[in-house]
Amino acid sequence: MATEYPASTVSGEGIAFFADRLAEASHGRLGIAPSYDAALKLKSSEIVAAIRDGRLAAGCAFGGTLGGIDPLFLLSSLPFVTTTEAEARALLDRARPLYTDHFDRQSQHLLYATPWPPSGLWARKRIVTPADLAGLRLRVYDATGVTVFAAAGARPVNLSFAEAAPRLADGSIDAILSSGDGGAGRKLWEHLPYFTEIGYAMPLSFATVGQSRYDQLSPDLRAAVDAAAAATQIEQWHRLDKRVEENLARLRANNVTITSPEKITPALRTLLAQAASGAIADWKKQAGPDAAKLL
Incomplete structure (x- = not known):
C-alpha cells in the first residue's frame, strides 16, 4: 500500500x-x-x-x-x-x-x-500583498491551482510533491502551496522559512x-x-x-515565520477570491451537474 x-x-x-x-x-x-x-x-x-x-x-x-x-x-x-x-x-x-x-x-x-x-504558502519571503505574489514561481498541486494563481499574477506550475523537491533545491521554484503537514514532513523550512496561512483548501x-x-x-x-x-x-x-x-x-520550533490570516491585506484577499471564482466556475462545467450540485 x-x-x-x-x-x-x-x-x-x-x-x-x-x-x-x-x-x-x-x-x-x-x-x-x-x-x-x-x-x-x-x-x-x-x-x-x-x-x-x-x-x-x-x-x-x-x-x-x-x-x-x-x-x-x-x-x-x-x-x-x-x-x-x-x-x-x-x-x-x-x-x-x-x-x-x-x-x-x-x-x-x-x-x-x-x-x-489547510493549504498555505511556503515561500522565501512573506506573502501578504498582491505585489508579493506577482511573478512568484509557485508549485501548486492541481490544475485548479494553476488557474487560480496565474489569474492572481503568480507563475504557478503543477507538480507532485516528489517532483517539487528537486525543483526547490535547484532554485527553479520559490514557493510551494501545501499544508504545514506535508511541508513539515519534507522539512521545507530548510529552503522556505515563511509560511502564510491563506486557508486555501482542506x-x-x-x-x-x-x-x-x-x-x-x-x-x-x-x-x-x-x-x-x-x-x-x-x-x-x-x-x-x-x-x-x-x-x-513544529514550524515555530524550526524558526519558520508564520503569517496568520488576519495579517494578509484586504487587497490580496480580494485578488485571490476573484481568481478562485473563475476556477470554480470552470470546474463546475468540467465535472458535470451531479458534482456541481454538491457545492
Whole structure:
C-alpha cells in the first residue's frame, strides 16, 4: 500500500493505522506492507493507475493530482470552498457516493479519505500583498491551482510533491502551496522559512484497493477490510485539529515565520477570491451537474 508522502504525514499515518486495524480485524489473516515517500517511484496519479492495472494492491493518492483522471477528484481542493473542519467533513459526507462510483470506474474500492490541514504558502519571503505574489514561481498541486494563481499574477506550475523537491533545491521554484503537514514532513523550512496561512483548501487523499482483490476475499475478510477502513476514517478526522496545532508548533520550533490570516491585506484577499471564482466556475462545467450540485 503506497503513498508518495513520508510516514510522518497524515497520509502515511493513515496507512499505518489502517494496517494495524486490518491485522487486528482479520486476526492476522490479512496484512498491509506500507510503502512511503514514493519509494516505489509512483506519484499519486500513478498510484491510481497502478492499482487499476493490478500492479499495486492498494494505495493512498492525493486527490488534487487525480483531476486528469476525473475532475470530480478536484472537489476537495477547490479554493476557499471549505475553510473549517466541519465544512470539509460535510462536503465529504455529501460527495462520498460520487467518489465511490468514480473510483469504481477505475476498478478500485474506496477505503477511506484522509483530510489534510489547510493549504498555505511556503515561500522565501512573506506573502501578504498582491505585489508579493506577482511573478512568484509557485508549485501548486492541481490544475485548479494553476488557474487560480496565474489569474492572481503568480507563475504557478503543477507538480507532485516528489517532483517539487528537486525543483526547490535547484532554485527553479520559490514557493510551494501545501499544508504545514506535508511541508513539515519534507522539512521545507530548510529552503522556505515563511509560511502564510491563506486557508486555501482542506484537500483529501483517497485510500483505495483494487476491486478484483477486494472481491476475491471471503465475506468475513471483506468485512474486516471495511471495518478497518471505517475506523481509519474516524481516526483521521479525529486527529485533524490536534494535528494542525502540532504542525504549527513544529514550524515555530524550526524558526519558520508564520503569517496568520488576519495579517494578509484586504487587497490580496480580494485578488485571490476573484481568481478562485473563475476556477470554480470552470470546474463546475468540467465535472458535470451531479458534482456541481454538491457545492
